[in-house]
Amino acid sequence: MKIQNEESKKLRLKDIVTLSIFNVAILIVMVIVKIVITITATPAFNYLFYVGVMAFFCAPLYIVMSNxxxxxxxxxxxxxxxGIMMTAFGSAWFLLVMLVIGVICEIIMLGNDSYTQFLKNGIAYTVYWTLYAAGSSIPLLFFKExxxxxxxxxxxxxxxxxLVRYYGSVDxxxxxxxxxxxxxxVGFFIGMKFFKKHIKKANLV
Known part of the structure; x- marks a missing residue:
């Protein structure tokens, strides 16, 4: 029974396909958000909010995928x-940042049925995007010139x-x-309400 339980926790081909499809959708949302904000918003709003806006709009997709x-x-x-997307856009160093973030979030999610636990999954999701924002500053803080x-x-x-003012200063x-x-x-909270009210109730996961 224990062996079967451990086997059920491992990602299978079907899971990899599901994760791939949803992650491509998440990346598309990220790119659209970044393009729209860059075109329509001031530089100040862009640097201060673009990661947060991406996190907000990606939350529903992530919640469905993770559940x-x-x-x-x-x-x-x-x-x-x-990380692969950022590498394709010319920021290869960000791949390492994202791999570290992935490991940290997986540590947070240790335990049984973590991805179906609202609080634990929400905390990890928040940490993921917070570290994403922090990671963007690494070159300016350590290799500025x-x-x-x-x-x-x-x-x-x-x-x-x-750029230096917003991502090169600690404040x-x-x-x-x-x-x-x-x-x-906030995005996770709203996304989870939508998930429970519509997706889960309709038995789509």
Whole structure:
């Protein structure tokens, strides 16, 4: 019985397919949110809120995915997909950041049926996006000059100054992380209400 129980916790091919489909959808939402905010919002709103807005709108997809799969490795694979996307966009260093975030979230989710527990899953989801926001600042906090030089002409001098102001200073980074955490938590709470009222009641998971 114990062996069967352990086997049931492992990701199967069906689970990998499910995670892949949902994670592609999550990445599409992230890209759309980033494009819309970049085009329509001020630089200040962009840097302060874009991670939080992504976390808010991705929450319903994540909730359905995590409850449908409900197995160890869900967060790690989600982080892996995100890291691969960032690598494709030219930020290969962010892949390592996301893998570390994935491991941290998997540690939080240790235990039986963690992905179906509202509080535990919500805490891990909030931590995921908070660390995502914090991870974006690593180059500016530790490799500032090298990172700014690597940007080349993709940023104007004014753009680089704004970038440094928001992601190269501890006070602004704390504010960004706080906003991201709140948006992620609110998004998860609303998403879970929708999940229980419509998805779960309809037996879709």
């Amino acid at each position: 449908k799969t409900a197995k160890r490795g869900t967060f790690f694979i989600t982080a892996l997909f995100c 090298r990172y700014l030089n690597s940007l080349g002409d993709s940023y104007t001098e004014e753009g680089k100054k704004i 602004m980074l704390m504010l960004i992380c706080g906003i991201s955490a709140v948006c992620a938590a």
